[in-house]
Amino acid sequence: MNQQHVTTEQLIDYLHGELAPGDDAEILQHLEHCGACALAYDEQARVSEALRAYARMSERELPQGVVNRIWDRIDREERSPSWGARIAAFWRPAIAVPVAALLVIGIFFGYSATHRTPITTIDASYYLQDHAAITGTVPFSEGIIVPSGMGSNAPATTTADATSPKLSGSLVADAR
Amino acid sequence: MAAPRKPFDPPTPEQVAFLERAIEEHGKATYNFALRLTHNEADARDLTQEAFIRVYRAWRSFQPGTSFVSWIYRIVTNLYRDELRRRKGRYQEEIPEDNAPQQYGGERPLAVEPIEELVEAQLGETMSKALDALSPDQRQVIVLADIEEYSYQEIAEIVGCSIGTVRSRLHRARQQLRKLVEHFSAAK
Numbered sequence: 477m478n479q480q481h482v483t484t485e486q487l488i489d490y491l492h493g494e495l496a497p498g499d500d501a502e503i504l505q506h507l508e509h510c511g512a513c514a515l516a517y518d519e520q521a522r523v524s525e526a527l528r529a530y531a532r533m534s535e536r537e538l539p540q541g542v543v544n545r546i547w548d549r550i551d552r553e554e555r556s557p558s559w560g561a562r563i564a565a566f567w568r569p570a571i572a573v574p575v576a577a578l579l580v581i582g583i584f585f586g587y588s589a590t591h592r593t594p595i596t597t598i599d600a601s602y603y604l605q606d607h608a609a610i611t612g613t614v615p616f617s618e619g620i621i622v623p624s625g626m627g628s629n630a631p632a633t634t635t636a637d638a639t640s641p642k643l644s645g646s647l648v649a650d651a652r
Numbered sequence: 653m654a655a656p657r658k659p660f661d662p663p664t665p666e667q668v669a670f671l672e673r674a675i676e677e678h679g680k681a682t683y684n685f686a687l688r689l690t691h692n693e694a695d696a697r698d699l700t701q702e703a704f705i706r707v708y709r710a711w712r713s714f715q716p717g718t719s720f721v722s723w724i725y726r727i728v729t730n731l732y733r734d735e736l737r738r739r740k741g742r743y744q745e746e747i748p749e750d751n752a753p754q755q756y757g758g759e760r761p762l763a764v765e766p767i768e769e770l771v772e773a774q775l776g777e778t779m780s781k782a783l784d785a786l787s788p789d790q791r792q793v794i795v796l797a798d799i800e801e802y803s804y805q806e807i808a809e810i811v812g813c814s815i816g817t818v819r820s821r822l823h824r825a826r827q828q829l830r831k832l833v834e835h836f837s838a839a840k
């Protein structure tokens with residue numbers, strides 16, 4: 477290969493680091509001694525540089541409208557087939573226990589409130605819906621009732637399978 | 653790839669959080685990738701939206717420790733391919749060879765180096781036109797290899813073809829791109 481000029485195909489593979497180490501070294505050596513091939517390599521490299529420069533200058537922000545449409549669709553099609561399903565989804569032991577405790581307290585105060593002032597009533601189902609909606613929107617925000625271990629590998633439900641992906645780190649580590 | 657939708661599969665907080673995080677961390681990259689593939693804003697918006705819906709539905713099939721970006725790029729690529737098939741007739745799979753604007757003037761030595769001569773403002777417009785004139789397959793391999801800087805192996809996995817196909821497609825795409833750049837910069 478040393479005696480022959482480098483082909484365009486080889487140059488492109490070389491540029492993308494796709495040659496075997498031996499071939500890679502040979503081409504490097506050839507480029508150091510052959511002006512014509514070095515020139516051809518520079519031209520190929522400039523194509524890649526121009527593409528990256530173009531990509532940088534044409535980069536856009538993700539339109540907020542796209543984000544909104546994603547969540548709208550999920551709200552419409554996926555997250556709330558019905559209030560019954562939403563409540564059933566929410567009504568699981570890990571979350572349900574602390575909420576049930578709150579609910580009991582809520583009902584108690586609501587009940588005693590109705591005794592004092594009959595107009596002010598807090599409906600238990602309203603509370604459930606409200607809480608389910610909040611939980612669905614900001615599941616990992618701080619200060620919310622989250623079962624211990626959630627956010628690592630511990631599923632929030634007792635029925636969830638063990639293949640539940642680890643969220644922590646998996647996306648963050650992907651800084652490409 | 654499309655997750656089977658169970659009749660009763662209530663969302664979990666982890667699923668919602670997974671999507672939130674995916675959009676926050678990779679929404680912009682995904683949108684720009686879609687924009688470069690399609691070269692069309694409306695298509696890029698639709699593609700991005702659809703890709704994240706798939707991410708949401710199939711979130712359990714994501715393998716922790718693997719690249720999320722590669723995963724969603726694969727989703728975007730597949731959706732785009734399906735969309736192109738659906739619209740078949742409006743797009744060609746490959747630009748016929750005789751449709752090339754003009755011959756570049758043979759192989760080396762290269763007397764003209766059009767890309768080097770382009771100033772930045774010109775570069776944007778010329779490159780945009782040149783990329784637009786590539787076939788979707790050629791544009792895709794160029795975007796993945798030169799802009800996103802994936803290896804041939806990674807591109808083969810994203811696109812769903814062999815490494816040999818990636819290599820030959822990239823070679824042809826780059827030759828085509830150089831012709832097109834020369835064509836559009838000479839046209840000024």
Ligand SMILES: [Zn+2]
Pocket residue numbers: 480481482506510511512513514
């Ligand atoms: Zn040479």
